[in-house]
Amino acid sequence: MRYSRLLIPTLKEAPAEAQVASHVLLIRSGYMRKVAAGIYSLLPIGLRVVKKIEQILREELIRSGAQEVLLPMVHPAELWIESERFQKYGPELLRLKDRKQADFVMSPTAEEAMCDLVRRDVKSYRQLPLNLFQIQDKFRDEMRPRAGLMRGREFIMKDGYSFHSTVEDAQREYHNMFDAYVRIFKRCGLEFRAVEADTGAIGGSMSHEFQVLAESGEDSIVSCSKCDYAANVEKAELRRQAPAASAPAAAIEEVHTPGKGGITDVVEFLKEPIDQFVKTLVYVADGKSVIALVRGDRDVNELKLKAVIGAEKLELATEKTVFEVTGAPIGFAGPQGRSVPVFADLEVAAIASGITGANKKDYHVRGFHLGRDVPAAKVVDLRVAAGGDNCARCDGGSYRPYRGIEVGHVFFLGIKYSKPMKCNFLDGDGQEKPMVMGCYGIGVTRIAAAAIEQNHDQDGIKWPMALAPFQVEIVTAGKEPELAEVAEKLEQALEQAGVEVLYDDRDERAGGKFKDADLIGIPLRVTVGKRGLAEGKLELKTRGQKEAEWVAIDAVASELQRRVAQALGRA
């Protein structure tokens, strides 16, 4: 492919709107352009990357027994009303009306549409199992789209759904898909972890996220230093070792802390270690107020709290409710003497002489002791796991913290959707039953962004071979016709050998071509220059490596072919 014929509008300066590396580079390097917030056009090389990713997904999923279909992007509202998600999904679901004022939605996911497809044509256990996937644009009207392709509103997602006659078979397929995902992300050249995850609004009982490790990731995960347990912090279990409750060390006494509501303010003001503070948070669970206590340096894991209470809905109390419960503004709450249920984290019980709010504006208390001052408190695991915590699954291991970008998610759904959608089949015993389902998603465009987050430097992108829009770039350094001649011959030889090659034939100075080549991030670069040509050699350089090598002209094509194959793991 000739560079001069491609639209690759690179920019010398970073666009003002972009903050994270992948966003900056995708725009600077001419891969995409913004159309509206969270909505982008893919340019030629951007689309090539997406097609590469899609192809890997297709190959691995089909190899695993899944079949590709394509459902509509616009779904009739009836389907979403059937599953009750039309009401429950919230403003993220983009709703539209047609000319007859009938309701439709732009699909953010396709459980309903897929169930609808299957229930019409699949009636017997003999037709199961079935695993159907599609690669399609999705739309989610995010409150805050950000970071380019990482969290767009319109994005490309692979979503797959499997249908089974038994739970066991659905579980088998869950593991089958899990294995396929591992192969997929390995082939994409990504460093990732499969982590246990919360099932969220989609429901179900078993779930893993595939997280690409990157500092800029939105998710926090922990991974055991010793065993293979890894989990999203939303989900991560903690060792059930109740630290011994200590005896009270001091009498409770009020201290004046004018205007120091926030935990960091009080810590700074009182000059005590943060782990001697008790954070008191008021929540409303199914309409009733509760108090949750964690150490000052910890966070409440709301999922754990919800589970302990057995609540359907849980949210932080408003300022008004906090005042009703504590008699003080936010920032001065304490659990002592309150009439609502108190749930305390294990660590809070170990504090002998803590500091917490006095339930009085501008006052805290010292000498707080949970067992003495709030005897009715339930002591449970309530906090978010953090780096350094002991592993819940093995002895001696501890958690290492990572940031992750979620690129894939597998769910065991059970009959959450098949039941309300009446996606039933006739079993061998003559009984009609809802199908047991699994669902499996991969963010296609997000993979591109994640790959860049993991593979870039100051000069630009460093694509893994499998995702690069081209595998080799040829640059001529100079205008002599013999350089172009050699370059053209090499281009032909590589194309014949099945190597994807970009030939920069532009009438530009060598420096400019090199800069663009680094920016675009093609893994292998060949420079045709008169210095080397005089000796019958070409300069071969790997993106990201400092020194170049000189290879005899005749050997270059086969050498490149070999390296590409090697990088793709097919050597």
Place this chain on the structure above:
RNA sequence: CGGGGCGUGGCGCAGCCUGGUAGCGCGUUCGGUUCGGGACCGAAAGGUCGGAGGUUCAAAUCCUCUCGCCCCGACCA
């Protein structure tokens, strides 16, 4: 949705506080010199200053409203 910020040629920005009719760098076009890590010289094209209303002799600049975009937070198959 709460908080903060920004909208000025294609891109990055200055000008705004203290109103006087728009400027810089990059890019683009033309001519010339250059030619292996974003060259130089000379010419040129290109802007309803996000939009609407208001104040004023006069508005990019002041006021009101509105739209868009970015960041932090809350939220999230």
